[in-house]
């Protein structure tokens with residue numbers, strides 16, 4: 365088990381498919397203005413808010429995420445504490461859920477980036493106690 369980076373194993377809240385692939389989290393992405401659709405790969409590493417996309421996403425663009433397996437929208441009725449953009453939510457395989465900001469370039473975009481510390485520590489302990497595969 366690797367201790368130098370913490371990879372989040374995330375599942376779709378609708379179909380329960382495991383969406384993390386290696387250290388990436390590929391999601392279907394939809395931009396409103398101008399309308400574009402494509403794939404966006406978020407980093408599945410804890411606290412890393414980098415992403416790759418075949419869409420031309422500029423920092424500041426807000427993206428709607430969908431599950432690449434069942435196409436369920438992942439956006440929830442919460443807004444980012446940092447920038448006010450909508451948030452998306454995924455389930456963690458170890459239990460619980462994770463919310464992240466839908467605005468590219470926002471630090472809240474990081475998986476776990478704006479979570480409360482106590483909750484994150486509990487989650488990390490849980491992850492390290494859970495043997496992989």
Ligand SMILES: [Zn+2]
Pocket residue numbers: 376377378379380381431432433434435436
């Ligand atoms: Zn799904």
Ligand SMILES: [Zn+2]
Pocket residue numbers: 444445446447448449465466467470471472473
């Ligand atoms: Zn934000």
